[in-house]
Amino acid sequence: MKPYDVMIVGGGMVGLALACALSTRTRLSVVVLEARAPSLPWSDAGTYPRVSALSLASQRIFQSLGVWEALQAKRVSPFSQMEVWETPGMNAIQFSANQMAETALGFIVENQAMQSALEEKLAQADRVDHFRGVDLVSFKEDQHQVTLSDASGRVFQASLAVAADGAHSWLRQQAGIQVDTLSYQQAALVATVKTALPHQRVARQVFLPSGPLAHLPLSDPRTSSIVWSLPTEEASACKDMAIDQFKQQLAQAFSFRLGEVKAVESRHVFPLYKQQAKQYVLSRVVLVGDAAHTMHPLAGQGVNMGLLDAASLSDVMEEALHRQKAFDAPLTLRRYERWRRADNAGLLAGVDLIKSVFASEHETVCRMRGAGLRFVNHFSWLKTCFMRHAVGNRSGLPRLARNG
Numbered sequence: 001m002k003p004y005d006v007m008i009v010g011g012g013m014v015g016l017a018l019a020c021a022l023s024t025r026t027r028l029s030v031v032v033l034e035a036r037a038p039s040l041p042w043s044d045a046g047t048y049p050r051v052s053a054l055s056l057a058s059q060r061i062f063q064s065l066g067v068w069e070a071l072q073a074k075r076v077s078p079f080s081q082m083e084v085w086e087t088p089g090m091n092a093i094q095f096s097a098n099q100m101a102e103t104a105l106g107f108i109v110e111n112q113a114m115q116s117a118l119e120e121k122l123a124q125a126d127r128v129d130h131f132r133g134v135d136l137v138s139f140k141e142d143q144h145q146v147t148l149s150d151a152s153g154r155v156f157q158a159s160l161a162v163a164a165d166g167a168h169s170w171l172r173q174q175a176g177i178q179v180d181t182l183s184y185q186q187a188a189l190v191a192t193v194k195t196a197l198p199h200q201r202v203a204r205q206v207f208l209p210s211g212p213l214a215h216l217p218l219s220d221p222r223t224s225s226i227v228w229s230l231p232t233e234e235a236s237a238c239k240d241m242a243i244d245q246f247k248q249q250l251a252q253a254f255s256f257r258l259g260e261v262k263a264v265e266s267r268h269v270f271p272l273y274k275q276q277a278k279q280y281v282l283s284r285v286v287l288v289g290d291a292a293h294t295m296h297p298l299a300g301q302g303v304n305m306g307l308l309d310a311a312s313l314s315d316v317m318e319e320a321l322h323r324q325k326a327f328d329a330p331l332t333l334r335r336y337e338r339w340r341r342a343d344n345a346g347l348l349a350g351v352d353l354i355k356s357v358f359a360s361e362h363e364t365v366c367r368m369r370g371a372g373l374r375f376v377n378h379f380s381w382l383k384t385c386f387m388r389h390a391v392g393n394r395s396g397l398p399r400l401a402r403n404g
């Protein structure tokens with residue numbers, strides 16, 4: 001096969017976003033190698049079980065890539081308010097888009113919608129090839145290129161290989177990049193649920209002593225996607241529990257904020273752990289998305305961080321080309337690594353702190369937690385400060401994520 005400039009292993013949301021960014025902003029040739037067979041075309045008949053809360057920064061990335069309209073045409077559920085509370089203290093904090101002069105705080109989007117919209121965009125792109133059902137078996141690297149081959153004997157070569165193949169990244173392992181991993185000893189139970197009361201486009205999350213439970217509002221006014229983090233064994237028990245008992249426990253855990261739970265679609269469980277690669281770049285291999293970092297879903301930031309990785313990597317490569325420098329020069333790639341690793345490390349630490357503070361049943365921590373929530377809720381400038389960061393309205397963003 002012809003050699004490419006960039007080879008992206010993993011055609012998930014982040015890998016595809018990077019391919020779209022490179023095809024929009026540069027003239028580099030790109031190949032995406034995806035292990036899964038092609039998925040069925042998008043269907044809006046039911047709700048797909050996996051959803052993500054997208055930040056405003058991610059929305060701007062999709063807009064810059066020319067994918068946002070296609071995404072909206074599939075299904076996007078904006079939310080304009082957010083409510084967080086803790087039990088047993090019942091201290092709460094509310095956030096509203098009005099406080100930031102925005103119309104939404106974010107968007108709940110089915111992962112399959114993002115995947116399909118990006119795939120459709122790539123199908124029209126020049127200089128991008130997309131192979132699916134690829135079973136990669138070997139990795140070789142020399143001074144000038146990376147060579148991968150698959151089980152059917154096909155050989156793929158490129159100057160730069162990007163690992164976008166998720167938390168258990170095969171390419172990261174082949175390149176010998178180490179990761180720091182910490183299991184949260186928790187799993188997230190995910191399901192689509194119908195509730196007696198409408199969600200009114202409010203994203204809600206309660207911090208229970210066992211872990212956080214979020215209801216993310218979908219386009220139907222009484223349908224939400226739940227992410228319920230529980231100790232691993234409890235999560236499995238909840239998955240297999242009789243449906244009526246599960247509905248009752250879920251409504252109760254959520255302090256009946258949305259009334260009774262009327263219906264539950266299939267339940268799925270995902271183990272939760274924190275991971276950060278020790279390096280994002282090693283010679284001709286670069287990491288993006290979950291291949292570089294994973295975090296607890298309580299802040300709903302994983303794919304948002306991955307999209308920022310993709311936009312930042314495309315930024316530094318574009319800038320190098322603009323200055324007649326090599327897009328894969330060590331100095332160029334180091335810039336990406338310094339930028340994104342520091343940003344992601346800060347967020348990982350922040351999420352860990354929130355998780356520990358809300359998990360603690362120590363009396364002093366509980367008192368301070370309640371006082372902290374009341375304090376932040378009272379001072380609107382402080383709340384706005386938190387919100388700006390969470391929705392991605394902050395400095396230091398890559399071009400694709402900026403306004404205008």
Ligand SMILES: Cc1cc2nc3c(=O)[nH]c(=O)nc-3n(C[C@H](O)[C@H](O)[C@H](O)COP(=O)(O)OP(=O)(O)OC[C@H]3O[C@@H](n4cnc5c(N)ncnc54)[C@H](O)[C@@H]3O)c2cc1C
Binds near residue numbers: 036053170
């Ligand atoms: C319960 C839960 C809720 C979440 N909620 C949110 C949220 O609200 N907001 C948010 O921002 N994030 C959220 N996340 C995190 C988010 O799902 C991930 O950060 C995101 O999926 C990472 O995307 P990715 O493209 O990097 O990796 P993945 O989605 O894992 O995609 C990797 C791709 O690589 C392919 N692949 C794997 N191995 C190979 C190989 N050897 N060769 C070729 N291809 C390969 C896979 O098939 C896949 O297509 C949540 C996570 C969980 C578990």
